[in-house]
Structures are given as structure tokens and as C-alpha cells.
Amino acid sequence: MKNNIKYLRARKEMTQEELANLTDCTRQTINAIEKNKYSPSLVLAFKIAEILDTEIAEVFIYKS
Amino acid sequence: MVYINIRGGYMNVSYARSFATSIIFGILFAFLVIFFAFIGPEDFLTKKIFIVINAVVIFTAMLSFALMLLLTNKKSNVIDERDYLIQKKSSTIGLVISLIYVFLLSIILFNIYRDEGSMNVSWAWFIAYSTFSFGYFITASIHVYFYKREN
Numbered sequence: 001m002k003n004n005i006k007y008l009r010a011r012k013e014m015t016q017e018e019l020a021n022l023t024d025c026t027r028q029t030i031n032a033i034e035k036n037k038y039s040p041s042l043v044l045a046f047k048i049a050e051i052l053d054t055e056i057a058e059v060f061i062y063k064s
Numbered sequence: 065m066v067y068i069n070i071r072g073g074y075m076n077v078s079y080a081r082s083f084a085t086s087i088i089f090g091i092l093f094a095f096l097v098i099f100f101a102f103i104g105p106e107d108f109l110t111k112k113i114f115i116v117i118n119a120v121v122i123f124t125a126m127l128s129f130a131l132m133l134l135l136t137n138k139k140s141n142v143i144d145e146r147d148y149l150i151q152k153k154s155s156t157i158g159l160v161i162s163l164i165y166v167f168l169l170s171i172i173l174f175n176i177y178r179d180e181g182s183m184n185v186s187w188a189w190f191i192a193y194s195t196f197s198f199g200y201f202i203t204a205s206i207h208v209y210f211y212k213r214e215n
Contacts, residue, residue: 025144026076028211032146037214041145 002061006034008052023047077136078147079211082154084132085204092125093197096190105186122193150210158203165202166195 009019016034020027025044032038033048040048049056075083099118100108108114169191177183 020142024142026142026147028076028079028214029144029146032214035214038146044145 001039002036002063003033003059004061005030005048005052005059008054008059012052014052019048019051022051075211076147077138077141078143078151079208081132081136082204082207082211085129086201086208088125088128088132089197089201089204092122093194093201095121096194096197100186100190100194105184105190108184108186108189118193125197150207154203154207154210157206158199161202161206162195162199165198166191169194 005019009016016030017027020030023030023044024047029038029040029044033040045056045060049059052059096118099114103114173183173187173191
């Protein structure tokens with residue numbers, strides 16, 4: 001599942017570590033999500049969207 | 065959060081612990097195999113010094129492991145859903161590989177000693193301690209592999 005986290009994070013001038021701290025996960029998890037190597041749980045996905053001040057559908061792009 | 069910079073990369077505490085565990089128990093397992101191969105099961109129980117040496121090495125490994133866990137145990141540690149997922153996968157695979165190890169070792173010994181009708185009791189000691197150290201080593205190594213794969 002692709003995502004726009006890196007772009008949205010840069011828009012808010014936020015580092016991976018800052019986003020990780022705010023979403024109660026590790027920087028490596030945020031890094032893995034951005035590189036499409038890990039698909040977060042629904043809860044984490046919603047947390048990320050909330051911190052990035054946007055809708056979850058804008059953060060994560062699902063293509064069947 | 066605890067980040068440990070090793071070789072320019074960054075490890076979280078779960079990754080770092082697994083890395084250290086794989087080294088500690090890898091060395092212990094290698095020592096047990098080499099020592100037992102060098103001494104041989106027949107001579108292993110004849111001299112108490114061999115058992116003492118092994119006891120000291122095993123104690124050192126366990127102490128190192130405990131110290132490592134203690135030193136990395138901080139309130140600021142974060143273990144998240146991805147860490148738990150990787151732990152679950154590596155524990156499952158590590159268990160299966162450990163079972164295969166015990167099975168293969170037992171079958172090999174059975175085939176070697178089948179005609180003799182009995183087997184030196186030292187082998188039981190070796191199976192016990194090598195399985196213990198191998199289990200920890202392989203699970204931690206798989207854990208490290210899963211982390212490295214994603215980095």
C-alpha cells in the first residue's frame with residue numbers, strides 16, 4: 001500500500017522521529033511505512049493521519 | 065526512545081537487543097560445539113575441569129545477557145506493533161528450526177550408536193545445552209534478519 005507520509009510530513013516540517021513520538025511508535029516503523037515495507041494497523045494509520053492533519057485516504061493509497 | 069548507532073545505521077532497542085543476543089548465544093553455541101568436538105563425549109565427564117570450564121562459559125554468557133537486558137531497560141523504550149509482529153514471526157520460525165535441530169541431532173546420534181546399543185551420557189548434556197543456546201541464537205538472528213531486510 002503506497003502512502004504520502006514523506007510528502008505530508010515535509011509539508012509540516014516534521015521529522016520521522018517527531019512523527020514517531022507523536023504516534024507512539026518507533027522511527028524505524030515510520031521509515032518502513034514510508035518505504036512501503038510495512039503496512040500499519042488501522043489504529044496507527046488513523047493516528048498518522050490525525051497528526052498530519054489530513055484524511056486517511058489522502059495519506060494511504062490502496063490499489064487493488 | 066533508545067537509538068543505538070551501529071555502523072552508521074540506527075537500531076531501536078528491540079533490534080539492538082536481538083543483535084546482542086545473537087552474538088552472545090552464537091559465541092556460546094560455537095564454544096560448546098568446538099569444545100565438545102575437541103574433548104569428545106567419552107572424556108568429557110572424566111575430568112571435572114571440563115565441566116567447570118563449560119559452567120564458567122555458560123554463566124558468563126547468561127550474565128552478559130542479563131546485563132545487556134538490564135542496561136537497555138529504560139522507561140523511554142518503545143516497542144511498537146511492528147516490533148511485536150517481527151518478534152512473533154521470528155519466535156515461530158526460531159522454534160521450528162530449533163525443533164529440527166534437536167530432531168536431526170537425535171537421529172544422527174541414534175544412527176551412530178544404534179549398533180552399540182547404548183550412548184555416552186555426555187551427549188545428553190550436549191543436547192541440552194546446545195539446544196538452549198542454539199534456540200536463543202537462531203531466534204535472535206532471525207529477528208535481526210527481519211529488521212535488516214526492511215532497512
